[in-house]
Amino acid sequence: EEEDIRIGIIGGGIGGTSTAYYLKSLFGDGCHIDLFESERVGGRLANINIDGYDYEAGGSIIHPKNKYMVEFAEKFGFKQSASLDGKMALYGPSGIILETSSWNFVTMAKFFWRYGMDIWNIGSFLKENFLDKFGKIYDIQEEGLAFTTVEDLLKSMDESLVNYTKISIQDLMIEKGFSERFINELVMGALRTNYGQTTNVHAFVGAVSLAGVEKGLWSVKGGNYQIPERLLKKSGANLIKAKVTHVILQKESESVSYEVQYQNAEDGKSNSREYDIVIVATPLKELEDHIKFEDFPNPIPSSYTDFHRTIALFVQGTPNYTAYGFENAENFPQSILTTDENIFWNSYGQHTPVSQKKHLNKNSDKDGDQEDNTVSKIFLNKVPTEDQVHYLFKSRKDLRLVNWLAYPEYAPKMDLPPFVLYDQLYYVNAIESAASAMEMSVIGGRNVANLAYNHWNNILDKVDEFSIKKDSKSDKSEL
Ligand SMILES: CC(C)=CCC/C(C)=C/CC/C(C)=C/CSC[C@H](N)C(=O)O
Numbered sequence: 424e425e426e427d428i429r430i431g432i433i434g435g436g437i438g439g440t441s442t443a444y445y446l447k448s449l450f451g452d453g454c455h456i457d458l459f460e461s462e463r464v465g466g467r468l469a470n471i472n473i474d475g476y477d478y479e480a481g482g483s484i485i486h487p488k489n490k491y492m493v494e495f496a497e498k499f500g501f502k503q504s505a506s507l508d509g510k511m512a513l514y515g516p517s518g519i520i521l522e523t524s525s526w527n528f529v530t531m532a533k534f535f536w537r538y539g540m541d542i543w544n545i546g547s548f549l550k551e552n553f554l555d556k557f558g559k560i561y562d563i564q565e566e567g568l569a570f571t572t573v574e575d576l577l578k579s580m581d582e583s584l585v586n587y588t589k590i591s592i593q594d595l596m597i598e599k600g601f602s603e604r605f606i607n608e609l610v611m612g613a614l615r616t617n618y619g620q621t622t623n624v625h626a627f628v629g630a631v632s633l634a635g636v637e638k639g640l641w642s643v644k645g646g647n648y649q650i651p652e653r654l655l656k657k658s659g660a661n662l663i664k665a666k667v668t669h670v671i672l673q674k675e676s677e678s679v680s681y682e683v684q685y686q687n688a689e690d691g692k693s694n695s696r697e698y699d700i701v702i703v704a705t706p707l708k709e710l711e712d713h714i715k716f717e718d719f720p721n722p723i724p725s726s727y728t729d730f731h732r733t734i735a736l737f738v739q740g741t742p743n744y745t746a747y748g749f750e751n752a753e754n755f756p757q758s759i760l761t762t763d764e765n766i767f768w769n770s771y772g773q774h775t776p777v778s779q780k781k782h783l784n785k786n787s788d789k790d791g792d793q794e795d796n797t798v799s800k801i802f803l804n805k806v807p808t809e810d811q812v813h814y815l816f817k818s819r820k821d822l823r824l825v826n827w828l829a830y831p832e833y834a835p836k837m838d839l840p841p842f843v844l845y846d847q848l849y850y851v852n853a854i855e856s857a858a859s860a861m862e863m864s865v866i867g868g869r870n871v872a873n874l875a876y877n878h879w880n881n882i883l884d885k886v887d888e889f890s891i892k893k894d895s896k897s898d899k900s901e902l
Pocket of ligand 1: 489558618635859862
């Protein structure tokens with residue numbers, strides 16, 4: 424009888440759990456998967472509880488055309504909670520640049536007055552140059568094709584998308600005829616909110632960031648973390664609550680396997696297991712302090728790119744409206760995007776609990792102040808000082824900081840890490856160098872699952888090939 428293929432996955436986020444899910448659908452019952460996660464599964468997508476209500480802690484949102492996330496939500500019976508299409512304002516060094524109105528035609532007129540035809544052209548620019556090309560990845564992955572590098576994965580969608588990683592979004596948009604004002608204000612505002620960075624990022628992530636301010640964005644009602652939880656369950660993988668400390672290469676003549684040593688999260692005891700395939704599904708940067716790759720002929724880099732630190736500051740209390748360019752609560756918008764690097768906060772958002780559609784508090788007192796129960800989320804690049812918090816909020820009942828190395832520091836021509844670190848050792852988070860978003864993690868996860876399956880079964884005409892060959896053997900089974 425054939426023995427099960429043993430697979431170890433390091434990381435229980437959306438990347439790791441979706442890899443487990445796709446591996447199970449490819450290998451079927453012939454594989455045993457262990458998934459190592461010392462914290463909660465879907466950790467980065469976890470909620471934060473303030474005053475008895477859960478709020479989304481990260482900035483993760485889903486685009487209506489993100490096929491995988493939409494399908495998962497449908498399959499698992501989750502409802503979508505639409506992001507509030509409330510009022511939005513742009514804030515620059517001299518104060519408010521523009522505010523939207525509750526009348527759509529007034530908003531459009533204001534945008535048109537300030538940005539001219541750019542405001543119409545941005546939709547078709549995104550669709551024709553990016554989204555339509557990007558959408559090809561879904562058929563490619565369905566056919567079982569897989570790529571060893573991020574460059575080739577992007578090239579499979581369209582050659583131009585590889586070039587987008589080599590030019591800044593600013594330069595690409597100037598080339599396409601957009602005005603500096605539009606780029607410096609709207610494109611910059613979106614980037615500071617979504618990635619805490621500027622229009623000097625490469626154009627691929629710049630385009631994803633623009634898609635991240637389109638209409639119709641949503642998140643999972645009750646919290647996005649539920650998707651990784653369900654993916655893990657559906658995959659049948661065994662969850663090991665532990666921190667991996669060593670991945671040791673064991674090479675015997677032609678065959679490769681790995682010893683994974685780990686420390687249990689609960690009792691601190693050390694243990695080890697053997698695997699045929701190991702998949703790293705956490706940024707290497709995050710593992711660098713506690714994981715060692717041993718006995719490899721060449722060292723495995725501790726990271727390929729620098730990571731950007733983002734701070735989400737949650738405050739339950741009354742915003743200091745004047746700090747954001749408003750006199751009082753009246754007309755105060757639900758979201759404010761900033762357009763300048765010298766502004767110490769990146770964006771402001773008024774938040775609703777993950778299970779509720781409406782704002783908890785829209786009541787104003789006699790001075791026009793909103794009640795203290797309002798929960799606001801401010802994104803910053805640095806932990807704010809007490810003075811800065813006082814400047815942003817008149818009063819507060821609660822304050823929380825979520826501080827994490829959120830995504831790579833993006834730049835044109837940055838290193839794009841490989842999906843293959845060594846034989847049978849894969850790296851899902853390589854995809855983040857193109858862009859970090861939940862849908863991107865699933866694409867990275869499915870690529871690595873296809874890659875591991877094709878390598879294991881010697882289906883090499885489905886690796887780094889750009890066209891689909893009809894007679895390739897494939898024996899996938901849907902979960
Ligand atoms: C619409 C298609 C087929 C592809 C677009 C590419 C893509 C991955 C869009 C996602 C847009 C989005 C929701 C971006 C959010 S920005 C990242 C955010 N900070 C996060 O962590 O999710």
